[in-house]
Amino acid sequence: MKVANILRRFTFEEWGGTETVVWNTSRCLINKNCIADILCTKALAVTEEERLHGLTIKRFPYFYPYFPMNSSRKLQLDKKGGNPYCLKMLEFLRDSDYDILHCHTMERLADCVKLAAEIRKVPYVISFHGGCLDVPQSELEEMLKPLNRTLNYGKIFDWLLGYNRKFIEKANGIICVGYNEYELVKQKYPDKIVEYIPNGVDYEYFAKAPSFDFRYHHSIPGDAEVILCVSRIDYQKNQKLLLEFMNEIKNGDGKEHLVMIGPVTAMHYYKEMQRMIECFGLRDRVTIVEGLKPDSEDLLAAYKTADVFMLPSLHEPFGIVILEAWASGVPVIASQVSGLERLISNRENGLLFNPDRFEDVVNAYRELKSNSTLRKKLTDNALKEVKKYYTWERITDKLLNFYQKVMDDFKSKK
Numbered sequence: 001m002k003v004a005n006i007l008r009r010f011t012f013e014e015w016g017g018t019e020t021v022v023w024n025t026s027r028c029l030i031n032k033n034c035i036a037d038i039l040c041t042k043a044l045a046v047t048e049e050e051r052l053h054g055l056t057i058k059r060f061p062y063f064y065p066y067f068p069m070n071s072s073r074k075l076q077l078d079k080k081g082g083n084p085y086c087l088k089m090l091e092f093l094r095d096s097d098y099d100i101l102h103c104h105t106m107e108r109l110a111d112c113v114k115l116a117a118e119i120r121k122v123p124y125v126i127s128f129h130g131g132c133l134d135v136p137q138s139e140l141e142e143m144l145k146p147l148n149r150t151l152n153y154g155k156i157f158d159w160l161l162g163y164n165r166k167f168i169e170k171a172n173g174i175i176c177v178g179y180n181e182y183e184l185v186k187q188k189y190p191d192k193i194v195e196y197i198p199n200g201v202d203y204e205y206f207a208k209a210p211s212f213d214f215r216y217h218h219s220i221p222g223d224a225e226v227i228l229c230v231s232r233i234d235y236q237k238n239q240k241l242l243l244e245f246m247n248e249i250k251n252g253d254g255k256e257h258l259v260m261i262g263p264v265t266a267m268h269y270y271k272e273m274q275r276m277i278e279c280f281g282l283r284d285r286v287t288i289v290e291g292l293k294p295d296s297e298d299l300l301a302a303y304k305t306a307d308v309f310m311l312p313s314l315h316e317p318f319g320i321v322i323l324e325a326w327a328s329g330v331p332v333i334a335s336q337v338s339g340l341e342r343l344i345s346n347r348e349n350g351l352l353f354n355p356d357r358f359e360d361v362v363n364a365y366r367e368l369k370s371n372s373t374l375r376k377k378l379t380d381n382a383l384k385e386v387k388k389y390y391t392w393e394r395i396t397d398k399l400l401n402f403y404q405k406v407m408d409d410f411k412s413k414k
Helices: 017-031 071-079 087-094 107-120 137-143 154-161 179-188 203-207 240-249 267-280 297-305 320-327 338-343 358-370 372-389 392-412
Strands: 002-006 035-041 049-052 055-060 100-103 124-128 173-176 194-196 225-230 256-261 286-289 308-311 332-335 351-353
Touching (some): 002 107, 017 035, 017 320, 107 154, 173 392, 179 194, 179 338, 203 297, 203 372, 225 240, 225 297, 225 320, 240 358, 256 297, 308 358, 320 332, 320 372, 351 358
Parallel strands (some): 002 035, 002 100, 100 124, 225 256, 256 286, 308 332, 332 351
């Protein structure tokens, strides 16, 4: 089987959940005698083509059909929410020999995949990674802010290229990484092949010992209680709540140190965080690492030095970093929203809190810190869960079965 994975962007310097899934499942597909290529725009990347671990990564020129489009707006759209044209990708897919096209993005690139699949008469499927039917309106509005006061001339191209925004309706199958969205999609498209295939984790990698001391490397006191958050620096991820939390507890024993790791996808939010750090007097109590490569020893060392992992997201279809924390043996405290509520069993493999009730996160942390029995219960159960349900081998087997089911259904309807 020859598979094309189509993403909006794919670069090792700006890594997220979608990239993690595509990279790891593609590597597993290679081991199962499949061909799995990664196709994307050149957003945030320099190299047009790479060949790594048996995988080919191809990047194509692109543009945003808005005027004016300056470098600042383009960068914001590259990082989050961009809806580009990529005509060279359409041309490449049209002339390719893939058995199935797997789209990991929406809007114009998804329409591009739909059009190429129709021309070549092959099936295509779509994965909902960041949510599609399960995204708060406030988040959608925030993503579109870079387009304020611009002229959208893309409608002309949409008409000329036959883009009609029916890429979901016409898809031969849909994958949901979040269970809430899976239930919504099943209701909306009862006759379509829809599967819930969660994210996975390489638990053996996160279980090993790092080669250096993260605390020493980042000048964190050896006796500090390290609170770790790994996620994009973004309003959706709600890291400002963690700064308010640190401000609330800073007059205690004074040993908590907050570490936040992730690429900055909302610069205005990052600047607000910096102002809060100064205002609260937390400069010596907060360390921010602006993104690490997926195989970074720094990331592994951060998990291994952490005493607790916190994820305060306002919206989260799944939360792959929860699996990484579980595999690393770190107890988890997370907000009770969408995919996190489905993934985490409260007081069994993690603690959940209401992100609208500030006292909830404070109480959850204090209970975990004072209750060693609860801490051990959470980490033991979490590791068992990871090994049983979330290995990349298991996830890729489900993906391969889904592909075969879609292809068989497509052939039967010819």
